[in-house]
Amino acid sequence: MKYERSFNFSAGPAMMPEPVLEEIRDEMLNYRGSGMCVMEMSHRSKVFAQIAEEAEADLRALMGIPDNYKVLFIQGGGTVQFAMVAMNLMKNGKACYIETGAWSKKAIAEAKKYGEVQIIASSKDKNFSYIPDCSDLDIPDDCDYVYICENETINGTTYNKLPDTKGKVLVSDQSSMFLSRPCDVSKYGLIWAGVQKNVGPAGMAVVIIREDLIREDLPAWVPTYMSYKTHADNDSMYNTPNCWAIYCCGKVFRYLRDIGGLEEMARRNEDKAKVLYDFLDSSALFTGAVVPEDRSLMNVPFVTPSKELDAEVVAASKAAGFDNLKGHKSVGGLRASIYNAMPKEGVEALVEFLKKFEAEHK
Ligand SMILES: Cc1ncc(COP(=O)(O)O)c(C=O)c1O
Numbered sequence: 001m002k003y004e005r006s007f008n009f010s011a012g013p014a015m016m017p018e019p020v021l022e023e024i025r026d027e028m029l030n031y032r033g034s035g036m037c038v039m040e041m042s043h044r045s046k047v048f049a050q051i052a053e054e055a056e057a058d059l060r061a062l063m064g065i066p067d068n069y070k071v072l073f074i075q076g077g078g079t080v081q082f083a084m085v086a087m088n089l090m091k092n093g094k095a096c097y098i099e100t101g102a103w104s105k106k107a108i109a110e111a112k113k114y115g116e117v118q119i120i121a122s123s124k125d126k127n128f129s130y131i132p133d134c135s136d137l138d139i140p141d142d143c144d145y146v147y148i149c150e151n152e153t154i155n156g157t158t159y160n161k162l163p164d165t166k167g168k169v170l171v172s173d174q175s176s177m178f179l180s181r182p183c184d185v186s187k188y189g190l191i192w193a194g195v196q197k198n199v200g201p202a203g204m205a206v207v208i209i210r211e212d213l214i215r216e217d218l219p220a221w222v223p224t225y226m227s228y229k230t231h232a233d234n235d236s237m238y239n240t241p242n243c244w245a246i247y248c249c250g251k252v253f254r255y256l257r258d259i260g261g262l263e264e265m266a267r268r269n270e271d272k273a274k275v276l277y278d279f280l281d282s283s284a285l286f287t288g289a290v291v292p293e294d295r296s297l298m299n300v301p302f303v304t305p306s307k308e309l310d311a312e313v314v315a316a317s318k319a320a321g322f323d324n325l326k327g328h329k330s331v332g333g334l335r336a337s338i339y340n341a342m343p344k345e346g347v348e349a350l351v352e353f354l355k356k357f358e359a360e361h362k
Contacts, residue, residue: 007346010324011153011299012176015341020251038247041257043240051243055250062253062261065185065208072207072228073236073246078103078175078194080226081205082110085147085171085190088215088220090115092142098163101128101152102330103173111147118143121163128155131294134163140325145169145189153197154328156301156335157294162187169213176298177255178206180340181266189213197298198339200248204241207231256340265340271325271342273297276336279351285309285358303333310334313357313361320353 008015031038034047041048056071058359065071066172074080085107086095093115097108099122111117120139122130139146146165151158153176162170169189178193185191190209196202206226214228224230230238236246256265277295280288280302304310310333314326327333 006321006323007342007349008323009336009342009346009350011083011328011335011337012194012339013202014197014337016200016248017252017255020255021246023251039244041243043237043243047160048243049249051247052241055246055253056258058250058253059206062179062256063183063185063208068211069185070207070209070211070228070232071213072209072231073223073241073249074205074207074231076205077194077196077201078173078205079106079110079205081105081173081192081194081207084207084228085145085192085224086111086114088218088228089145089169089171089190089213091215092144094118094140094143095145095147096120096139096168097144097147098122098132098134098137098149099124100131100149100157101155103152103154103175104147104149104187106174107147107149115144115153120146125159128152128157129289130291131157131159134159134161137163137166139166139168143168144189145171147171147173148174148193149175151175151180151296151298153299153337154301154331156288156290156296156299156334158296158298160294169210174243175205176337176339177296179262179265180269180298182262195245195249197337198341201245204249205244206249227246246277262265267341268295268344269338272338272342272347274301275344275347275351276300276338279354283354285361286334286354289331294320298339299335300337300339301327301331303327307332309361313354315325316357317350317353322350322353325350 021174028037043257096118099119108117120137123130123132146168171190173195174191176197176341193207194205214232218227280286285300319324323332327335
C-alpha cells in the first residue's frame with residue numbers, strides 16, 4: 001500500500017524512516033512467527049529479549065560505544081533525565097551548566113533542586129543565537145560534572161567543538177541530534193537522548209553512561225526508579241520497559257547501520273541542511289536566527305520581518321502540504337526540523353515553496 005505522507009517538519013515527535021515504518025507495519029500482527037504483535041509480548045519472553053539485545057548491540061556498533069559504558073533504555077522521555085542526572089551525579093552537590101537556550105535552562109532549573117548549579121558560560125546576551133566560547137571555562141575543583149545541551153531544539157544551535165571540561169565529567173543532552181553524526185563516546189561521562197526526534201516513539205530516553213559513574217552510595221531519598229544503578233543492574237528491565245519504543249528504536253539503529261552508519265548519515269544531513277541554509281542566506285525576506293558557525297543541522301529557526309507574515313507563511317505552508325513549520329511559542333517565527341528521517345526532497349520542496357512565497361511578497 002502506498003499512500004500520501006506529508007513532509008513533517010515537527011521538532012518531535014518527528015518523521016521516521018519510511019522503510020522502518022513499512023517493516024513495523026509488516027510485523028504488526030505477527031512478529032516473525034511469534035503469533036503476536038510486539039506490543040502484546042512479555043518483556044521477559046525470549047523473543048523480546050532478543051529484540052532488546054539486538055537493539056543495544058546495533059547501537060553499540062553504530063556509535064562505537066566502549067565496553068566500559070552501559071546503555072540504558074529508561075522511560076519518562078527527556079525530562080526525567082534532567083532530574084536523574086543531578087540526583088545521580090551530584091556527589092559533591094555542585095555542578096556546572098552551560099546555558100545555551102530553552103532546554104539547558106530547563107536542565108538548570110531542575111538541577112537546582114538537588115544541589116548548587118554554576119552557570120559557567122551563557123549565550124543569553126544575544127538571545128541564545130550562538131554557542132559561547134568554551135575553550136577556557138572557569139570550573140571549580142569540586143564540580144561533579146559539566147552539562148551541555150549539545151543541540152538546542154528551540155534555538156537551533158549546535159556544538160561543533162565540545163567544551164574543554166578540564167578533566168571533569170562531560171554530560172550531554174543529545175536529544176535533538178542523537179545519531180545525526182559520528183560521536184566519540186569516550187569524550188563523555190554520560191550522553192542521554194529522548195528518542196522521539198531522531199529515533200523512535202516518544203516516552204523513552206537512551207542513556208549511555210560510563211560505568212564508574214553508576215553509584216552504589218546514592219542517598220536513600222533517591223527513588224529506586226531514578227537510580228541509574230537500578231537500570232544498569234537489571235538490563236533496563238527492572239520493571240516493564242517501554243517495549244514498543246525499544247523495538248522501534250532497534251529498527252532505526254539497524255536501518256542506520258544498513259545505510260552506511262553515522263558518517264553516511266552526517267553526509268546526508270549536511271547536504272540536506274545546506275539546501276535550506278543556502279536559501280536563507282540568499283533570501284531578502286527570510287533570515288536565519290543563528291550565527292553560521294553554530295547552526296544546527298537538525299533544527300532551523302528563521303523569521304520574516306513581521307509576526308503577521310510569519311503566521312501567513314505557516315498557514316500557506318500547511319495548505320501546501322508542509323506540517324509543523326511554526327516556531328516554538330517561546331521564540332515565535334518559523335522553524336524547520338529536518339532530522340535524519342526528513343528526505344532531502346522534503347527540504348528542496350520547502351525551499352521551492354519559500355522562494356515562491358518570497359516572490360509573491362516582494
Ligand atoms: C534538547 C531537548 N532536551 C529535552 C527535551 C525533553 O524531552 P521530553 O519531552 O521527552 O521530556 C526535549 C524535548 O523536546 C529537547 O528537545
